[in-house]
Amino acid sequence: EVQLLDSGGGLGQPGGSLRLSCTASGFIFSNYVMSWVRQAPGRGLEWVSSISDTGGDTYYADSVKGRFTISRDNSKNTVSLQMNSLRADDTAVFYCVKGGVSFLRGTFYCYGLDVWGQGTTVTVSS
Amino acid sequence: DVVLTQSPLSLPVTLGQPASISCRSNQSLVHSDGDTYLNWFQQRPGQSPRRLIYAVSNRASGVPDRFSGSGSGTDFTLKISRVEAEDVGVYYCMQGTHWPPTFGGGTKMEIK
Numbered sequence: 001e002v003q004l005l006d007s008g009g010g011l012g013q014p015g016g017s018l019r020l021s022c023t024a025s026g027f028i029f030s031n032y033v034m035s036w037v038r039q040a041p042g043r044g045l046e047w048v049s050s051i052s053d054t055g056g057d058t059y060y061a062d063s064v065k066g067r068f069t070i071s072r073d074n075s076k077n078t079v080s081l082q083m084n085s086l087r088a089d090d091t092a093v094f095y096c097v098k099g100g101v102s103f104l105r106g107t108f109y110c111y112g113l114d115v116w117g118q119g120t121t122v123t124v125s126s
Numbered sequence: 127d128v129v130l131t132q133s134p135l136s137l138p139v140t141l142g143q144p145a146s147i148s149c150r151s152n153q154s155l156v157h158s159d160g161d162t163y164l165n166w167f168q169q170r171p172g173q174s175p176r177r178l179i180y181a182v183s184n185r186a187s188g189v190p191d192r193f194s195g196s197g198s199g200t201d202f203t204l205k206i207s208r209v210e211a212e213d214v215g216v217y218y219c220m221q222g223t224h225w226p227p228t229f230g231g232g233t234k235m236e237i238k
Contacts, residue, residue, distance in 0.1 A: 037175075045167070045175065045218055045229040061226055095174055101227060107158060110222025113165065114186060116174040 002026035002115050004096045009120030012086045016124075020081040022096030022117055030054075030074040033111065035100030036081050038092035039119075046092075050100030051079060059101045064090075086124045093119040128153055128221050130230035137235045139209045147233045149202045149219035156199065156223070163222035166195055166204045167229075170215040178217075179204065211237065 008020040020036070035050040049070040050059045058070050069082040079096060099112015129152045139145045155162050166179040177186045179195035182202060192207040206213060214237060219230040 044232045045220070047227045047229070059226075101225075108223075108225040109157075110163060110227040113167075113220070113222075114177045114180075116176065119174055 002098070004098065004115055004117035006094065006096045006117035006120040008080075009094065009122045012083070012090075012122060012124045014086060014088060014124055014126055016086050017082070017084045018086065018122060020083070020094055020096075020120055020122070022079045024077045024079070024096075024098070027098070027115075029077040032098055033100045033102050034070075034072060034079040035097045035113070036070065036079075036094055037097050037113075037116075038094045038122075040089070040092045043092075047100070048094070049081065050102070052102060057103070059103075083122070086122075088124050091122060091124050093121050095119045127226060128155070128224045128228050130219050130221060130228055132217075132219060132230040132233045134233060135231070137233055138238045139206075139213075139235060140238050141211060142208050145206045145209050145213075145235060147204045147217050147219075147235075149197075149204070149230050151200045151202075151221060153224070154199050155202075155221050162198065164195075164197065164202050165220045165222065166193075167218045167220060168213075168215055169218065169232075170212070173215075175218065209235075209237075 003025045005023045012018045036048040051070045055072045067085045072079040096117035098115035131150045133148045164182050167175040169175045183195045194205050216232045216234050
């Protein structure tokens with residue numbers, strides 16, 4: 001069964017840091033772009049970040065660029081999101097998602113988003 | 127960024143009756159490769175989103191055939207031929223044609 005297991009959420013201080021992780025199973029992890037998508041309380045969905053299959057290319061929404069870092073370890077089938085300089089408006093459920101953004105010969109594509117983790121909650125508050 | 131406007135925001139439906147959700151984009155979603163990357167997601171209460179439709183009209187694996195997608199350019203529609211109780215939730219359209227990927231605001235479907 002294809003599965004994504006999100007973890008690492010919790011309470012973070014404004015200006016502080018949190019690290020989210022996602023462990024994948026049931027598919028060849030190293031073949032796929034992976035992403036994080038978030039959902040603020042009572043709000044819609046927002047794409048946050050994607051990482052290429054090799055980890056060599058990363059992409060970020062403007063709202064998190066310079067503060068968040070996505071990474072992956074294909075030997076462990078994991079993708080992570082390091083979140084620094086947290087703000088109150090980062091409060092959300094974060095979902096790990098199979099698929100996402102890539103650029104092929106300079107052309108933007110967004111594939112898949114066909115498998116979602118169960119989500120992990122991040123609350124930023126003092 | 128591409129803005130996707132969904133309507134209605136709230137959709138009360140009767141079991142067994144059809145339902146329809148509109149998604150309009152402020153620019154064409156035809157990609158330079160000729161395809162149109164407009165997707166639909168369902169989020170049942172308390173659950174993660176689930177992909178229903180990709181590239182306008184292709185049902186994702188395991189999605190019942192009562193769900194269908196249509197449209198072109200800037201106007202797209204998700205239709206449910208006969209609503210069942212398990213269809214309650216919020217539906218989102220999402221575009222993957224233009225950077226960055228964006229989602230519509232959602233349509234909440236509930237049973238009358």
